[in-house]
Amino acid sequence: MRVLLHACCGPCLLEPFDALVAEHDVTVLYANPNIHPAEEYRRRRDTLLEYAAGHGIQVIEEPYDPAAWMQAIAGRERTPDRRCAACFKLRLSVAARVASELGMDAIATTLTVSPYQDQVAVAEAGEKAASEAGIVYLDADFRDRYPEATRRSRELGMYRQNYCGCMLSDLEAQNAREARRDERRARRQESTES
Numbered sequence: 094m095r096v097l098l099h100a101c102c103g104p105c106l107l108e109p110f111d112a113l114v115a116e117h118d119v120t121v122l123y124a125n126p127n128i129h130p131a132e133e134y135r136r137r138r139d140t141l142l143e144y145a146a147g148h149g150i151q152v153i154e155e156p157y158d159p160a161a162w163m164q165a166i167a168g169r170e171r172t173p174d175r176r177c178a179a180c181f182k183l184r185l186s187v188a189a190r191v192a193s194e195l196g197m198d199a200i201a202t203t204l205t206v207s208p209y210q211d212q213v214a215v216a217e218a219g220e221k222a223a224s225e226a227g228i229v230y231l232d233a234d235f236r237d238r239y240p241e242a243t244r245r246s247r248e249l250g251m252y253r254q255n256y257c258g259c260m261l262s263d264l265e266a267q268n269a270r271e272a273r274r275d276e277r278r279a280r281r282q283e284s285t286e287s
Contacts, residue, residue, distance in 0.1 A: 097192035103140035104246035105203040108238035124155035129260040181218035189226035199229035206235035
């Protein structure tokens with residue numbers, strides 16, 4: 094089966110690609126208009142492309158269009174679950190369109206390796222996009238491979254980001270990190286006062 098694998102970044106590509114290429118003819122698609130800022134987009138893309146070039150992996154890049162992402166999530170900015178579902182739909186619809194145009198049989202996504210993504214929302218978006226394009230969505234849950242992907246990407250010296258990709262997830266991640274720092278400070282303060 095000819096599969097177009099949507100990839101969000103280099104580290105997340107490692108394990109899903111290896112699992113799928115064992116059974117299918119896989120081409121990778123980098124289509125991530127959600128990533129902000131443009132410098133971050135390029136850094137993630139370049140990390141993926143460098144790995145792919147060193148391993149003979151074919152990659153297609155869709156044009157970077159952050160305005161398409163803003164339009165897709167409009168009205169959902171304050172509700173992360175709805176915002177992410179719209180983002181998954183946008184990216185997997187692009188993947189399904191490209192796969193269909195290239196005469197491929199199916200799409201899959203590296204988003205399913207992350208324990209931080211809503212697997213049900215990813216699957217729903219993938220199924221709908223593939224169905225509308227007349228192809229198959231390979232609903233493969235790679236979360237059990239996440240620790241190995243993390244280990245390998247660190248060993249390879251790959252750039253590893255600390256937020257999903259969009260400006261809102263960056264802000265949310267920063268706020269969560271600050272809250273954890275504040276908690277640690279408060280615990281240290283309590284332990285020194287005891």
